[in-house]
Amino acid sequence: MLVLLPPSEGKAASGRGAPLKTGSLSLPGLTAAREAVLGELVELCAGDEEKAREVLGLSEGLRGEVGKNVELLTAGARPAGEIYTGVLYDALDLGSLDAAAKRRAARSLLVFSGLWGAVRVTDRIPSYRCSMGVKLPGLGALGAHWRVPMAEVLPEAAGNGLVLDLRSAAYAAAWKPKGEVASRTATVRVLHAPTRKVVSHFNKATKGRIVRSLLASGTAPEGPAELVEALRELGYEVEAEAPAKAGRPWSLDVLVDEVH
Numbered sequence: 001m002l003v004l005l006p007p008s009e010g011k012a013a014s015g016r017g018a019p020l021k022t023g024s025l026s027l028p029g030l031t032a033a034r035e036a037v038l039g040e041l042v043e044l045c046a047g048d049e050e051k052a053r054e055v056l057g058l059s060e061g062l063r064g065e066v067g068k069n070v071e072l073l074t075a076g077a078r079p080a081g082e083i084y085t086g087v088l089y090d091a092l093d094l095g096s097l098d099a100a101a102k103r104r105a106a107r108s109l110l111v112f113s114g115l116w117g118a119v120r121v122t123d124r125i126p127s128y129r130c131s132m133g134v135k136l137p138g139l140g141a142l143g144a145h146w147r148v149p150m151a152e153v154l155p156e157a158a159g160n161g162l163v164l165d166l167r168s169a170a171y172a173a174a175w176k177p178k179g180e181v182a183s184r185t186a187t188v189r190v191l192h193a194p195t196r197k198v199v200s201h202f203n204k205a206t207k208g209r210i211v212r213s214l215l216a217s218g219t220a221p222e223g224p225a226e227l228v229e230a231l232r233e234l235g236y237e238v239e240a241e242a243p244a245k246a247g248r249p250w251s252l253d254v255l256v257d258e259v260h
Helices: 028-046 049-056 064-070 087-092 099-108 142-158 179-183 201-217 224-233
Strands: 002-005 015-019 109-113 117-120 163-165 185-192 237-241 250-256
Touching: 002 201, 028 049, 028 064, 028 117, 028 142, 049 064, 087 201, 099 109, 099 201, 117 142, 179 185, 185 201, 185 224, 201 224, 201 250, 224 237, 224 250
Parallel strands: 002 109, 002 163, 163 185, 185 250
Antiparallel strands: 109 117, 237 250
16 A cells, blocks of 8 residues: 655754765655755755745745755754654654554655655655745746656556555646556545535544554555445545546545534
């Protein structure tokens, strides 16, 4: 099983360990594309601060994030699973999983990123600020920048099993499973059961809990149909829609009664 996650806007501080080594990150086929974004981002933020804030879409209160990006090549790195914070990652709570579940997380979780493309939760990275929606002056839109290298690398990373896609739209645009991989991919929405409306905050929390439940239970569904059954056994109310055509992903709705 491969689980595709969005990153979080909020991030913990960089670590005190050795700085980033791009060549040590998972998915080495993305190294050249990562280094291109990294170099461009550091150069941008080391120059005109106001221009950098505008490009990155940062408010006045987030001015300090520009300085953080300037230090990306020298800042200490720590596991991505510790860097990413926010609602989904709070609910996932990787640090409290038992050893076996942590090993499953290391194998199966892939976090998408405007800067790194995609990383494993065990990959050591510094804290940064660069969303997938950014358009860097020399590279253009990051979503477009990542499509070609992602298309070359991600099908192999997906292996032969289930792909559980929990990404937001901006990050999903960087790689869309196709063909046989798409047929074993499931996307998830979280709906308020009484109204059937998509919920935002609880959407992220529920997705974090779903991933935690799968990791903690050791459940390894082979495909979307098996995922539906596994989630129901874990106590989730799930409605599933198989694709009308071959080579399309499944759509799963997880229904929640409370929205908070």
